[in-house]
Amino acid sequence: MSQQLLSDLTSKHETHNTLALCFIANSGNAETGETLGNNVSKILMQQNARPYVIKKAALCLLHLFRKNADVVGPPANFVEKAKTLLQHTDAGVLTAVLSLIQGLAAAAAKEYEILIPLICKLLNKVVIQKAVTGDYLYDHIAAPWLVVKGFQLLQIFENIGQDKKAYKDLIEVLRGVIGTDSKKFVSVDAKTKQVRRRNAMLAVLFEGINVATRLFQDENFSKDKDNKDKQTDSKDPSKIVDSNSAKDNKDGQGGERTKEKDGRDIIQKSVNHFRYFLSFQDPDLR
Template sequence: MFMIEEDFGRARGCNQHHTSHMVGNIGGREFAESLAPDVQKLLLSSSCRPLVRKKVALCLLRLFRKNSDIVNVDGWSDRMAQLLDECDLGVLTSSMSLFVALVANNHEAYSSCLPKCVQILERLSRNQDVPQEYTYYGIPSPWLQVKTMRALQYFPTVEDPTTRRALFEVLQWILMGTDVVKNVNKNNASHAVLFEALALVMHIDSEKEMMSQCVALLGKFIVVREPNIRYLGLENMTRMLMVTDEKIK
């Protein structure tokens, strides 16, 4: 255990990277008790390389999932807000995976991070500072978009009017910008984002106009020839009808 702690403290990124990978794979209670503070410290280190921080975030996620009673995340709201401001999309995506687990466990502790999530969606929807390697068939980081919208669904509602308005604009952009195309890979990515957006619209009890727009969009998916898309369209139409009838009349 001493040698592992030493590797986390060394400046050489390759040692920290491999050690994070090993600790995350094992994820035992002994590792969580002894190493979680070192992992947390390394994740927040500004001198740590992005490649290492990505792996460290996933390592901490693994430790938290397996040992949530041991890994101390009290007071981590400000630290998560700092991580959600990350410019590197690789680190941000890994941090968002960690954030989803944290809000699933206790969303109230991270309510201050909600505007940060909306800002991430705004950044992606406008394709601002999205490197080519994180653009999949013209879609800006669909994995991060899905994770961020999933995190928002753990919060009961969006109270702040400015944040709520910004979120609705992003959702509107997603609804208007998604269609069925011939490329299967692009369809899979864009529809993953779309259906997560639909789930978020239903969750936040959106306005009648947006709900009606969702129903009209789902109607297009129901009549396409691709069976998987038709199934997803029917499934989400059923879910939307179960939410409320009044908003779509």
């Protein structure tokens, strides 16, 4: 059996490749991983492979990893491959790759934290720029399951806001998701019953709120960020103000601007969403 699977994996016909990948993903065991894991990895990294082949290879490798963690090898080796895979332009491939990375990172989160900037950049590209093909517009929502996977992956990591560029990209994404009017999540056309659209929007929203909570629950991160801002301001004489005016700013509009600047206004918007949903009469939504 292994010899036949090896023959299919190394075949030049993609149909043979995909059939073998599907079989391994459903029936492969630890021994299969030892024998064929390298071949699956090679298919995953083939530059000329079609998207549907790469998707199957990613999910197949995830299955083998769950059976035998040695299939992937040291995390440091796969991180470089992951960086390449996250540059792919196909949303389906990216969704499968995020699933694979999520499975790997669950066992070694620290080693995969280096991918946070790429993940945040990808989410920004999808949510803000909507850079996906029409095939991945789900009821006019750009690749919702890719976004959900990305949010779930970020929740595995600690200190997801340490990189400035990644933090900026992520805050923009969270504002785009959580800043949506609550009424848009519950407005379902009476004739068409677009429940699918609502469910997709809510799935993205709830995972986005989870990421926001994860991002701001680290008090040390918030304190470090505040201290850095204070140190930056102290170096600029034009930003030095007396204590009374500083207090006024904090209590008034200045405080609101600061909150919006570092993104913590997102938490308040999340609370507002839940208040609205809990007051809604639809029991399914509540």
